Amino acid sequence: MNCKISVITINFNNASGLQKTIESVINQSYTDFEYIVIDGGSGDGSKEVIEDYRNHFTYTVSEKDNGIYNAMNKGIKVAKGDFVIFMNSGDLFYNENILENIAKTISVDDEIIYGDVLLRNEDTNMERVQIHPEKLNFSYFYKQTICQQSCIIKRSLFDAIFLYNEDFKIASDWEFFIYAIYIHKVKIKKIDLIVAIYDTRGVSGSSNYKQIFKKEREDTLNKYFPFFVEDYKQLLAYSSNRSQELLQIEKSVFWRKVVSIIFRIILVFIPKKK
Known part of the structure; x- marks a missing residue:
């Protein structure tokens, strides 16, 4: 299936990570994609990096935003591709052929395609592959999620379901996935690829945000899956x-x-x- 892909990068005060991400994106062998960069009004040299690579972007803006998911929603709203994938500052495609290999797997019925991800923390020299399961049981999302950087999502889903919840700081993509898969019943497919290298030094990778993540997940379960809340608490205790x-x-x-x-x-x- 021939399809256009929108690659979206959000950034705030991470100039060095932004440059690495841009290089990873523009060096992809696949060419039928647009590149959108949303910067939150950085003051660390990110704007200069964006200016240096401006010719590679379909759309870019640098202005104050209301957080990670507000920036992501800005990117989604201007995206013209059939599918979107987020590669945020500091994150990288696993190699230069990833978009090409993903594009070969896309069929007309696909709505969410996901692969695996390499987790990396250069501060601690940590590096490990997170392998997502072939079958996404509901219980998997009690403690885990599929890494957003390893997913390609049909653009129209954000119109059919909702954009990311801007009231959340960490778990809005988790909310979107669990709602899309178990309530909206989207077509999902696992591919045998390591799609991205995810920089765990970002906001969601910080231990300071674990309690926020837990609270936001509980809010999502109470809103959409109230009958599963007690199961969720028991599973956390058992784990x-x-x-x-x-x-x-x-x-x-x-x-x-x-x-x-x-x-x-x-x-x-x-x-x-x-």
Whole structure:
């Protein structure tokens, strides 16, 4: 299927990351795409970077916005492609052939296509591949999501469903995916590709925002899936570190024997009832 893709990059005060992202996008072997850059009125040299690459952009603006999702919505509103993909400042396509390889997989019925993502933190030298499942069960979204940078989304879905929730700071893309997949019943497809290198040093990768993310997910479940809220809380409890340790003990013959011996020793010192 021949289709036009809109690549959208949002940026705020990340000039070095922005330049890396732009280079990653404009060096793609696939050429049937438009490139949109939305800057939040940066004061760190990002505007100069944008000016240096201006000829590569279909649309760009640098002005104050109301947060990440407001900037993303600006990009969506001006996008003319059949599909959109977000590659925000600091994020990279996995290699120069990614858009070409994705385009080859697109069929007329596809609405969300997703692959895998390489998570990278250059400050801590962390790097690992996050593999998304072939089947996106509802329970998967209780603690996880599909990385936005690894997804290509049909542009018309944002008209048919909604734009990103600008009241959220972290979880608006999570809200969009869970609503689109389980209420709107969109056509989804997994592809066997690492699509992007995601810079975990961004806002959503910060540990300071975990509680915000949890709260926004709970708000989404209460709004659209109220009958699943208790299941969500129970699953979080079962997936705590202590619960995971107990599950590991249960799976290990050796540690089950160790725990059994410890309990027997403890029972020796517990007075028996008459």
